[in-house]
Amino acid sequence: MEAASADPLFDAEDRLQHALDLAYRHLARRDRTEIEVRRHLAARGVDPATAEHAVAELTGQRYLDDARYARRFAEDRRTLDQWGAERIEQRLLAAGVEPELVAAALAELNPEAELEAAIAVLRRRLPEPPRTPREADRALGLLRRRGYEVELAYDAIRAYRRAEPPSG
Known part of the structure; x- marks a missing residue:
């Protein structure tokens, strides 16, 4: 029934049901955003008006949020x-x-949990706390690539240094 979305022989109700069927299958795997569902329907040939109607219905039923x-x-x-x-x-x-x-x-995310997560990343990726400026730069880059803000990354590096006694 892939052609139903473009076929003039199908009425608006059939086109909507086809769009909803496509969307339900797309949502069965994981949550999606409204835009992701709109794009999916457009890629399957669903006209924009029908896609909007389907998204509105899915939002009203709380399938999309x-x-x-x-x-x-x-x-x-x-x-x-x-x-x-x-x-x-x-x-x-x-x-x-x-x-x-x-x-x-x-x-809604706990800011202390973010610091703990950053420290956990450092512990997992760096066997020892950074001691030299070069090692600290490497640790900073690692955390920045993970999406941690600069100040929080520095806080995590300092906390990791304090928590681990120097080896030797």
Whole structure:
């Protein structure tokens, strides 16, 4: 029924049902943003008006909820991948989540947990705390690529240095 979205023989109700079927299958794997669903439907030949109607219906049924998506994404990326706030923010914005929803999701994250996550990244990737300026720069780069803000990265490096006695 892939052709249903473009076929004039199908009425608006059939086109909407086809769009909903496509969207439900797309949402079955994981949560998606409204924009991701719109793009998916467009790629499958669903006309924009039908796609908008489908997105509105899915939102009304709470199958689509960008605020929920942002909260879960932020929590998962912090917990599972130990990403910093900047990287989480960049990815959510790239996924089409509204900036105010991104800010709300980030505000729900525990700032102390972010510092702990940064220290955990350092412990996992660096067998010993950075002692030289070059090692500290390497540690800073590692944390910045993970999306940690500069000041928090420095705090994590200092905390890692304090927690680990020098070997020797």
